[in-house]
Amino acid sequence: MGFEQKKDLLGLRELSREDIELILNIALPMKDVIKRDIKKVPTLRGKALATVFYEPSTRTRTSFEIAGKYLSADTVNLTVSTSSVLKGESLRDTIKTIEVMGFDLLVMRHSMSGAPHYVARNTDMRIINAGDGANEHPTQALLDIFSIREKKGSLEDLKIAIVGDILHSRVARSNIYGLSKFGCEIRVVGPSTLMPPEIEKLGVKRYYSLDEALDGVDVINVLRIQRERQQIGLFPSLDEYANLYMISPEHLLRARDDVLVLHPGPLNRGIEISSQIADSNVAVINEQITNGVAVRMALLFLMMGGARDEIAN
Numbered sequence: 001m002g003f004e005q006k007k008d009l010l011g012l013r014e015l016s017r018e019d020i021e022l023i024l025n026i027a028l029p030m031k032d033v034i035k036r037d038i039k040k041v042p043t044l045r046g047k048a049l050a051t052v053f054y055e056p057s058t059r060t061r062t063s064f065e066i067a068g069k070y071l072s073a074d075t076v077n078l079t080v081s082t083s084s085v086l087k088g089e090s091l092r093d094t095i096k097t098i099e100v101m102g103f104d105l106l107v108m109r110h111s112m113s114g115a116p117h118y119v120a121r122n123t124d125m126r127i128i129n130a131g132d133g134a135n136e137h138p139t140q141a142l143l144d145i146f147s148i149r150e151k152k153g154s155l156e157d158l159k160i161a162i163v164g165d166i167l168h169s170r171v172a173r174s175n176i177y178g179l180s181k182f183g184c185e186i187r188v189v190g191p192s193t194l195m196p197p198e199i200e201k202l203g204v205k206r207y208y209s210l211d212e213a214l215d216g217v218d219v220i221n222v223l224r225i226q227r228e229r230q231q232i233g234l235f236p237s238l239d240e241y242a243n244l245y246m247i248s249p250e251h252l253l254r255a256r257d258d259v260l261v262l263h264p265g266p267l268n269r270g271i272e273i274s275s276q277i278a279d280s281n282v283a284v285i286n287e288q289i290t291n292g293v294a295v296r297m298a299l300l301f302l303m304m305g306g307a308r309d310e311i312a313n
């Protein structure tokens with residue numbers, strides 16, 4: 001089944017390389033739309049999109065909202081902190097309430113792994129997973145892959161290091177599922193307490209030394225330390241973490257001269273990434289955010305039945 005026939009986007013594990021390439025290729029003309037003076041095409045006129053985020057977000061939620069608006073869809077954001085969720089309304093009843101208002105597609109983020117999968121089974125709306133617990137964040141990985149392909153020209157045979165809190169990272173998992181379909185060598189490195197057991201079963205190489213992990217890499221994807229998901233202290237202190245794993249200029253000496261540094265945001269400056277790197281030319285963090293709008297436009301276009309001739313000019 002091709003991507004356009006799938007009802008939902010829940011993760012990259014279940015997408016084929018061809019599905020991912022289709023989304024990235026549609027994101028190219030979408031990026032052109034964003035650069036125009038008048039950033040509006042009529043292709044999703046009459047369609048309605050809702051976002052419901054049970055966890056905070058700046059990039060993902062805002063970019064879905066503006067992506068829908070650029071494509072002329074009606075977009076509504078349900079703010080959970082001011083909603084009837086606070087009166088005890090269940091997830092199922094909240095989603096049903098949104099569905100019967102006539103929305104076509106729902107973008108949702110939830111702290112529980114599998115929550116969007118549960119919702120997808122219980123609604124006729126199409127569902128996009130905007131991050132579920134430590135499971136997947138497929139649209140982040142798609143924009144990461146788009147950004148790498150845009151800068152490097154191709155994904156084939158690239159060496160990519162994912163650094164930091166692998167255990168809690170849905171970004172890491174979706175990147176691993178996506179990039180492994182393109183023949184990349186994927187390396188992971190971080191504190192042992194933040195490394196899932198048997199991570200190698202996902203087809204990645206585990207490293208115990210940051211310097212060794214960065215040797216000859218084309219891309220470094222730096223993960224955010226997710227203090228909100230740590231029930232117990234999994235490393236002694238943030239200072240110690242920064243001493244061992246913060247990406248700083250000296251680390252780039254190990255990597256290729258044209259290395260790219262990615263970070264999904266929000267940044268913990270001085271903990272997992274130094275400001276010298278975050279604000280330098282090797283970092284593509286701001287481009288990732290712009291590309292996130294283009295990739296989310298492509299997804300909405302494909303999943304809400306956009307017409308291709310309406311994005312051409």
Ligand code: CP
Nearest residue numbers: 057058059060264265
């Ligand atoms: N990268 C990311 O998901 O950022 P937000 O939490 O701001 O959406």
